[in-house]
């Protein structure tokens with residue numbers, strides 16, 4: 001059962017204290033909560049701004065939303081699901097899975113839902129985080145940010161966008177009250193979200209204009225429903241599901257060679273993608289428009305069997321001219337053409353390296369994360385700690401992202417690290433820990449060196465993987481098992497620590 005703390009009496013309290021506060025309950029925050037509970041801890045709370053667990057899988061309910069990573073791998077290793085209905089799960093099934101895990105591991109009662117963190121400041125005197133939320137004040141000895149990288153919609157700065165009089169919404173804030181049937185619709189963007197939305201609504205709408213700034217690379221989607229005997233086998237043959245998962249993991253990991261180590265190897269995948277283009281896009285004009293002009297892998301590789309056929313429909317136009325402005329009921333491109341529309345779907349991604357969440361967290365010297373990142377770019381240590389932010393851990397922090405395999409694998413690596421850190425803090429009776437600046441700097445120099453030759457940096461594209469300093473501060477540049485072993489144990493020697501009479505007493 002979930003417990004909503006909406007009681008005014010709670011708001012009236014000066015501050016509610018918890019040893020550990022986790023902010024966010026997507027795959028990462030929820031997974032950490034479960035681990036802490038498994039360790040027998042009750043001294044934590046999860047503050048979640050939404051009304052349910054699930055994070056990005058709760059928020060992204062657009063038509064066609066589905067995962068690009070096979071179901072067997074896209075789940076917690078401690079909660080395998082033999083009941084996946086297909087090889088690539090759709091959003092509702094993933095959200096049900098996350099909800100069921102929260103219920104099974106009995107951690108919902110540790111959540112405070114509808115609780116939006118609006119600020120967090122480190123207080124060096126009390127050695128506590130002071131946290132402001134929509135449900136009052138909290139304090140914590142240890143703060144964990146698990147807000148995710150893909151949570152703040154990026155709304156394009158297009159002239160006149162606020163004057164549009166029809167329906168307009170972001171892909172991650174789908175308006176289910178809006179009926180697009182028979183309407184003239186524009187989709188802005190051709191990223192992972194858009195290529196799922198376009199084929200899902202193309203048949204239903206009267207006309208669809210797809211505004212493409214950069215043509216993405218597409219690969220086949222090997223999706224199919226699982227047969228009953230397969231599901232029974234997963235359920236009843238010990239080790240079979242783990243074996244299937246390991247095989248998928250290993251196959252996906254081979255992509256790291258081309259992505260991070262030797263980009264020319266990506267030509268193999270490019271050949272597959274070009275063949276797909278030839279087969280699925282017969283019209284030479286359309287084919288020229290959707291042929292990417294950068295090396296495959298530089299931007300996220302997309303998988304779909306339905307996107308190109310949808311673009312070929314009579315009621316769908318791919319517009320490659322840049323958008324000049326949006327008027328009351330139309331979109332005008334730079335060539336002066338005005339296209340009337342009733343609804344606009346903004347599928348323009350998220351604030352990743354410039355998340356507004358960074359404005360709300362102030363560290364030891366009072367600077368916000370935004371200020372620190374603005375000066376030096378997103379830099380952290382093992383994606384899990386940042387100098388100047390004592391007693392704070394980050395899930396999916398700098399350089400933890402992936403394009404080729406399951407983020408849940410990275411998340412579980414971080415869960416190991418943070419859970420071990422908390423245990424170490426208790427064992428050594430530490431009052432504060434803060435990652436050393438020299439250690440963090442050395443770590444980042446090494447990361448950036450590894451990234452120099454990676455396809456994301458050399459493939460000839462602009463992407464949100466790179467920050468405004470031109471550094472790739474989002475992606476992990478190596479095999480993911482290396483990340484796992486790097487985070488296996490908490491390395492207290494990388495941190496400045498202090499003990500106190502209070503904790504040592």
Ligand code: NAP
Nearest residue numbers: 066067068156189190191192193194213214300347348349
């Ligand atoms: P995205 O990949 O960042 O794509 C945004 C799209 O909007 C791009 O085509 C971009 O063009 C375009 N765009 C951005 N600003 C624009 C502007 N001002 N004017 C015109 N076009 C503009 O965002 P997303 O599709 O929401 O996906 C974000 C991430 O979420 C993905 O990379 C992936 O990690 C995750 N995701 C995964 C799945 C899945 O597993 N199936 C599904 C959805 C999302 P440019 O390319 O030129 O920048």
